[in-house]
Amino acid sequence: MVLAVKSPAELTDLFRDRGRKMTAQRQALFAILHGTEAHPTAEWVYERARRQMPTISLRTVYQTLNDLVAMGELEQLDVGTGSARFDPNLAPHHHLVCDDCGRVQDVPVDFPDVAVPQEVAGGFTVSTTEIVFRGLCATCAHGTRADGTADRAPSQSNHHPHKECHA
Amino acid sequence: MVLAVKSPAELTDLFRDRGRKMTAQRQALFAILHGTEAHPTAEWVYERARRQMPTISLRTVYQTLNDLVAMGELEQLDVGTGSARFDPNLAPHHHLVCDDCGRVQDVPVDFPDVAVPQEVAGGFTVSTTEIVFRGLCATCAHGTRADGTADRAPSQSNHHPHKECHA
DNA sequence: TTGTGAATCAGCAACGACTGCAGATATGGT
DNA sequence: ACCATATCTGCAGTCGTTGCTGATTCACAA
Secondary structure, eight states: OTTSOOOHHHHHHHHHHTTOOOOHHHHHHHHHHHTOOSOOBHHHHHHHHHHHOTTOOHHHHHHHHHHHHHTTSSEEEOOSSSSOEEEOOOSSOEEEEETTTOOEEEEOOOOTTOOOOHHHHTTOEEEEEEEEEEEEOHHHHTOOOTTOOOOOOGGGOOOOOOOOOOO | OTTSOOOHHHHHHHHHHTTOOOOHHHHHHHHHHHTOOSOOBHHHHHHHHHHHOTTOOHHHHHHHHHHHHHTTSSEEEOOSSSSOEEEOOOSSOEEEEETTTOOEEEEOOOOTTOOOOHHHHTTOEEEEEEEEEEEEOHHHHTOOOTTOOOOOOGGGOOOOOOOOOOO
């Protein structure tokens, strides 16, 4: 599976190689990350971790996630849903984001023709290209929501979705 | 100029048509927005407004900006720099973002071939496509920064840039 | 096994961006 | 001028995230 982070054992080695210590909380977090193919938020990882280690702190989760990002084992991504998401998929790819529930899905496709023309670049040096496709996921597209709103009007969608339809 | 919001007079009419009142603070904000072609943050607009109206509140700035977004006269965009930016360019376009200073520049180009293939869409209904090109603007690319850091290493750029090189 | 110093952790305070609220104020139709 | 109500200000509160700091734990060595 191309979508997962390295195994807990590999990550442990990486940390050790850098002279860093191994702890129970890191092991737990490594295992959780290794077992998901999604784009979890720090909060989500925290909830998961708490099940097996009730005393782990949110601070430690952020710390470890940031460490992994710094080591290039995880990519941080911000799709405007309020909180950062951590993406274990290191291969170049893009994202599909549900405007309603916030679900994020990978689009493992390369668009080689997407580039900024000289005339509009204005001296800019482009290093990465991120494409975000927004719309409705299959679940949310069925329109029937508890509050009965039709939701298609982009002009008034001021709400930050938090349904956590995390698949 | 395709990049600016409607004139203060036009916006005034739009508000009046919707049965809303006109106030000095709205006029001031309309004028400021009409005079910029950039992608200001609420804070930036607030600073500007305060020069002519020292008692205006940040709350009012957010309120008005949100109203304009709701009316479709402004687009809100989040490029992960910490605060939302308000884009007066209503034509479909993309963005160039400087990883160092946060500057945002328009890319008024259409990429008709960018679409999510059926196989990976998984029932998703795509309504918008946003492309963000990240890199360094001409100013920041000259590398010589006060702290002497070279900055090219993407693995440790944990800092939220706030130099406000707002052009 | 025990000691030791550094890395790490938990918990809480603080921060930045933004919004909810409430009382004061201003607008615009009459 | 009058009044209903839209709007404004200022502040407290929320949310996601990070900065501290003292306590704990790890890893290596004796």
